[in-house]
Amino acid sequence: MRRASNEIEKCDGNVTHDDIIARVREKMPDDEVLLNLADLYKVFSDSTRVKILCALQYSEMCVCDIASLLGMTKSAISHQLRTLRQTRLVKYRRDGKEVYYSLDDEHVGNIFEQGMLHVREK
Amino acid sequence: MRRASNEIEKCDGNVTHDDIIARVREKMPDDEVLLNLADLYKVFSDSTRVKILCALQYSEMCVCDIASLLGMTKSAISHQLRTLRQTRLVKYRRDGKEVYYSLDDEHVGNIFEQGMLHVREK
DNA sequence: CAAACAGTTGAGCGCTTAAACAACCGTATT
DNA sequence: AATACGGTTGTTTAAGCGCTCAACTGTTTG
Numbered sequence: 001m002r003r004a005s006n007e008i009e010k011c012d013g014n015v016t017h018d019d020i021i022a023r024v025r026e027k028m029p030d031d032e033v034l035l036n037l038a039d040l041y042k043v044f045s046d047s048t049r050v051k052i053l054c055a056l057q058y059s060e061m062c063v064c065d066i067a068s069l070l071g072m073t074k075s076a077i078s079h080q081l082r083t084l085r086q087t088r089l090v091k092y093r094r095d096g097k098e099v100y101y102s103l104d105d106e107h108v109g110n111i112f113e114q115g116m117l118h119v120r121e122k
Numbered sequence: 123m124r125r126a127s128n129e130i131e132k133c134d135g136n137v138t139h140d141d142i143i144a145r146v147r148e149k150m151p152d153d154e155v156l157l158n159l160a161d162l163y164k165v166f167s168d169s170t171r172v173k174i175l176c177a178l179q180y181s182e183m184c185v186c187d188i189a190s191l192l193g194m195t196k197s198a199i200s201h202q203l204r205t206l207r208q209t210r211l212v213k214y215r216r217d218g219k220e221v222y223y224s225l226d227d228e229h230v231g232n233i234f235e236q237g238m239l240h241v242r243e244k
Numbered sequence: 245c246a247a248a249c250a251g252t253t254g255a256g257c258g259c260t261t262a263a264a265c266a267a268c269c270g271t272a273t274t
Numbered sequence: 275a276a277t278a279c280g281g282t283t284g285t286t287t288a289a290g291c292g293c294t295c296a297a298c299t300g301t302t303t304g
Contacts, residue, residue, distance in 0.1 A: 046261090046262075048262080048263090072263085073263080073264075073265090075263080075264075075265080075266095076262075076263050076264075079262075079263075080262085080263095094270095094271090096271065096272070097270075097271050097272065
């Protein structure tokens with residue numbers, strides 16, 4: 001320990017540019033909004049979920065189809081579909097023994113496009 | 123164990139809709155693209171990073187300012203800035219002892235907007 | 245050069261989480 | 275009712291990750 005004793009760091013408050021901080025803080029959205037935003041992107045941050053959403057852009061599919069397409073177990077897919085359901089990104093309908101999933105939101109496409117723009121170039 | 127013996131599951135390949143699968147597979151982007159896409163969104167999936175990016179939309183800031191704004195240690199902020207640097211989302215310039223960070227990409231704003239659209243409504 | 249300060253970095257810890265596994269539920273078929 | 279099959283769910287395990295702590299780099303000032 002090189003510091004005096006046990007003062008908390010937190011960027012010791014001394015030499016920061018208080019004017020800038022105040023101005024930025026004023027403009028920033030509420031914490032809750034930014035938290036929800038991060039949570040939304042968290043859903044897109046897993047490649048399995050991205051693949052599922054991407055596939056559903058082209059056709060509604062049952063769990064077995066998706067599992068087969070991605071080469072994964074039905075269990076794994078079902079778990080991921082659950083989080084996609086909870087975040088209202090997919091909806092489903094039952095037909096006999098099969099459950100068909102499809103996209104629930106037109107935003108999904110837009111979000112994808114913006115991401116693609118960044119990924120594709122560079 | 124209820125299953126016959128040790129056949130792999132992988133959605134037993136039997137009753138799937140092979141036509142749909144084939145059609146979707148044909149249209150899907152390459153795996154690598156979707157992986158990069160997921161990685162991009164992973165950067166936005168943490169609230170600390172989201173806050174940093176959001177703050178930098180309004181003004182360039184030094185590490186100490188950001189730490190003070192978010193009530194976190196300089197170390198934590200610096201670690202996150204590192205991943206933001208590596209993904210080319212922020213750039214920096216040195217001025218004396220201080221290092222000023224700013225957004226490196228106009229896409230950041232667009233990506234934010236699409237996310238906000240989804241978060242705000244509902 | 246020494247001290248102070250802004251920022252970076254590596255190691256370690258605790259929490260989160262994706263996938264595997266096994267059991268279970270619901271519907272259809274016989 | 276019994277069987278089969280599509281899908282779901284709880285549990286466990288291993289990997290990933292954000293933060294803290296401590297040490298270090300680099301720059302300015304005395």
